[in-house]
Amino acid sequence: MSKKELLGILQNLGNVTGSLALDIWQNPQIAYEETYASEAQKEVLSDAGFRITDKIGGMQTAFYAEYGQGGPVIGILGEFDALPGLSQSSKPYKDPVTVNGPGHACGHHLLGTAGVEAVLALKELIGQGKVNGTIRYYGCPAEELLSGKTFMAKEGVFDDMDCCLTWHPGTSNVVQNYSTQAMISIKFRFHGVPAHAAGAPHAGRSALDAVEIMNIGANYLREHLVDGTRIHYSITNGGQAPNIVPNEAEVWYYLRGANRDQVEDMLGRMHDIAKGAALITGTTTSHELLANCYHMLTNDTLDTLNYRNMEDYPMESFTSDEVAYAAILRKSMDPKLIEASRLQLQLDTNDILPTKNFYDTSMKGTTMPGSTDVADVSWITPLASIQTTCGPIGTQVHAWQATAVFGTSIGLKGMHYAARIMALTAYDLLAEPALVEQAKAEFTESSAGSPFKAGLDDSVLAPGTERKEQLI
């Protein structure tokens, strides 16, 4: 068996997985509601002979599909949730398919389907007896709420994996050897007393006042946090009408920091601020914890394997039509952001869809501003992630331009490249168990003293799940 044969198998799968990705892109569903994508992927995998375990943790759309027997167990993480309000056709100008509808502006239709493509190819090798072990694809819901994998982790479905691979659509081919931020998502609610705002304001206790005072407290807190921490918020309920003293109000916060200790410290302060705001306004307060994910642990052994495969089997260049499309799309983007990305990657001005590979070893130990629940899995098993070029330099995810380009042949090219690299690296791990042992030894060292502990206790349930049992 040579890696060239594996590339041939992937090539043959390209039409099926390309159609699957575009089918999911055309049927976007937001977090915890991704039934279309979950069912479509399960169908392809079960038709190919994979064993499916679904509804993990009671979540309708969470599943894994496995093939083969025994070790090593190599997993690939997939996602498929879309974002609200980012509906867009593949045209290079703003053109929503459904006004205010959801859209795949983070490219998770590509993210999940690349994993499906990789495991379908690896299945052929295991089926032909060329390598031994088990491959597993995880269909993970709700990455955008940063909690799907946390609930899956609580069910133990990642525990017996030996190594795990994943990726994310981007604007260049990068080994992601840097960390992501730990994050807590929490809603604070205030409960007051309604009253006629003009006739009897003295009888009212405003929950909205409490939300506003809480935000003032949070703003003062910002100065006393360590560098790099962030607090974002939106007011998700501010009352019904100005002439009614609002008796219910809600504010939703994301707290981010370099590690879990930092965000949990911030959370303690935020609870105190909520109590203070309630005391000041004569209201009461309650809260709902929605997500609490780790920062990312990286793994040099797996990163090096990924990079070697990227260099040995590079991305094909983009066609002149694809470059022309990208050039039109970029006209709607901020030139400063485009220039900043170009300088960071040291690209020529005309290299708008870069096929070069980047692995900057000096990035290890640094933290990028975003967060992901993939990080939870990185505390359970050795994990590596790459990014590939699925759109032109300057494209921001969570914007309509990303929905557009991720629905074209440019997005698909990046997806097939990601599938190729994950399949090649998984093949290396299946063929050379010593590499698995090396990745695991590194993981044991980097996670030493801090075994995985889910950030959500059993009182927190994923949306749509039912409490399994009630104590009598």
Ligand SMILES: [Zn+2]
């Ligand atoms: Zn994403």
